[in-house]
Amino acid sequence: MHDFALQDRQVLGELASWIADRRDAPVPPRPAGAAALPEVTGSGIGIRATWAALRDVLLPSSFPTDHPRYLAFVGGSPTPAAVIADAALSAAAVYGGSELEAGDVVAAERVAIRWLCDTIGYPEQSHGVFVAGGSLANLSALVTARHQRVTERGGMPGIIVASASTHSSVRAAAGIMGCQVLSVGTPDRPLHADELTAVLDGLDPDDVVAVVANAGATNTGAIDALREIAECCEVRGIWLHVDAAYGGAALLAPGRRAEFDGIQHADSVTIDPHKWLFTPFDCAAVLYLDPAIARAAHQQRAVYLEAVEDDGADNPADYAAHLTRRARGVPVWASLVANGTDAYVDAVEQCLAVAEYAAKQIETLPHLEIVTEPHLSVVLFRRRGWTAEHYSAWSAEIQANGLALVTPTTFDGESVLRLCFVNPLTSTDDVDLVLKTLECHAPNG
């Protein structure tokens, strides 16, 4: 019988060296499909050849999100401590759903959750759980909100009122829940309470599942007027969910905290460590002001779960739409322990500083122009004289030659360029390199 033996321990040493080397010298990707993947066969090719295929074929064809010039989308740049913890977590085959099985692993995740709760200014009794992504965090929070509304007042509310810049995942969550999204405010502009009040005044509060506000809209980094919005929800008894999946990390920068004021009054908050908090994919947190409500909404009950669900247990499985789960908070904890929280403050501030540098450079260069005042670490700008086709061709060109990943987006109906800085290893030189390629000609589109 095949026993899945390790066969070749040396492979593990090579993996360790590879982890270290790739960080010291990030390599631009090779096109996908350039080399053939080994076939799946009846007898298998063994661990050595498989490792070689991973190292030389699969992985080099992806544009790594921790490359210093991965500036499209919101990437992720895990710390070495987080990577080691993530690898060990897989190797240890940890079931992260219950205290019974995971022991101190759950305790470590709880420390990481506590740090996030403290960061947003949540009180002692707040709690949450790490889930696979911001999308699942938003869904879990909205299901919790609906549970609370139904428990309190009966009926079945069907409307999610969301700031116009709300991430697509909220619409997806609404679809799963059979709810309708009512958009308020203007896309890519911070939402204010007067706009929200005007909409809520026309609704029966019993029909509203929750209000969703943004703390760092994905397209622009804009932060809604959270304090006003929280007050507006509070007086109506409506659940407020704040989506800080990308932007929440900026709470660590003392100079930026004021912009988030009011987030501590949200009933639930999403924040993604796999975006701007240096954790491997996938890791998002959903945090609750009153975790008992989340537990009531999500805890699964069955005879085969009775052993893990005794009344005193605090099981991560209970706070979101999942059961079996990766203990994905462990890399967050390990990296916090290894690097200390000051390093996180520095790293976030570094990203903000490079974003500011980029904005300043763009203002000084005659062929470039800032589109809207930058928020957090997102910079939107245009290349004078270029069209959407030029942007696409340019983006494809610099991706193909391995220089950078930068993609266009749309702002106020106009195709523009967007840079998003979430990697502390991105330098001002990287910014200059990218901006330089916009100097010359229009690309051959």
Ligand SMILES: *Cc1c(COP(=O)(O)O)cnc(C)c1O
């Ligand atoms: C990225 C993002 C999400 C979705 O998170 P995933 O981890 O990609 O599922 C939700 N909201 C905001 C504001 C985001 O930036």
